[in-house]
Amino acid sequence: KKRIGVLALQGAFAEHQEVLHRLGCEATRVRSQGDIRSVDGLIIPGGESTTIGRLLVDFNLADTIRQAAEEGMPVFGTCAGMIVLAKEIIGSEQFRLGLMDMAVRRNAFGRQVESFEEWLDIKGFERQVKGVFIRAPYVEKVWGGAEVLAELDGKIVMVRQGKLLATAFHPELTDDLVIHEYFVRMA
Numbered sequence: 001k002k003r004i005g006v007l008a009l010q011g012a013f014a015e016h017q018e019v020l021h022r023l024g025c026e027a028t029r030v031r032s033q034g035d036i037r038s039v040d041g042l043i044i045p046g047g048e049s050t051t052i053g054r055l056l057v058d059f060n061l062a063d064t065i066r067q068a069a070e071e072g073m074p075v076f077g078t079c080a081g082m083i084v085l086a087k088e089i090i091g092s093e094q095f096r097l098g099l100m101d102m103a104v105r106r107n108a109f110g111r112q113v114e115s116f117e118e119w120l121d122i123k124g125f126e127r128q129v130k131g132v133f134i135r136a137p138y139v140e141k142v143w144g145g146a147e148v149l150a151e152l153d154g155k156i157v158m159v160r161q162g163k164l165l166a167t168a169f170h171p172e173l174t175d176d177l178v179i180h181e182y183f184v185r186m187a
């Protein structure tokens with residue numbers, strides 16, 4: 001049974017745990033360095049990326065996550081989690097883990113369309129997946145080892161780099177388990 005951790009400092013961690021349970025995984029809340037060391041994979045949920053970043057520093061977790069990721073632990077960031085994983089956050093000096101070769105723009109879809117749903121074509125997936133976007137970021141560019149898996153109207157919304165995965169949308173808010181399944185298979 002795979003043991004997947006969900007970073008539980010702020011944001012939508014309970015919803016991710018629920019999905020992981022439905023997939024038959026053990027889903028633990030991660031709040032300490034020891035928690036990170038005990039999991040086969042880590043999800044960084046949506047929420048507020050500046051808050052999550054500040055708490056990563058306060059709880060002294062950033063270096064442990066970076067090291068575990070460098071040693072091959074899969075990490076999946078959704079929405080604010082995507083922002084925290086990026087090397088570059090356009091126009092912001094906020095804290096980030098900086099693990100993925102991508103530049104993200106926060107709240108990038110504009111005020112009029114704060115929240116919306118859209119069907120997505122994802123590279124390697126046999127059918128479309130519904131993306132739920134909530135004050136979502138998108139990725140303006142990738143480089144190095146980062147590979148674009150999905151775009152929406154020319155905006156990058158899903159990226160993979162080795163065992164690191166990031167979505168601008170919230171797969172934990174639909175009944176479709178396919179994105180989590182994809183991540184769990186990496187772990």
Ligand code: GLN
Nearest residue numbers: 046047048049079080135
């Ligand atoms: N707008 C948030 C941020 O910039 C992300 C929103 C979300 O995670 N749903 O951190």
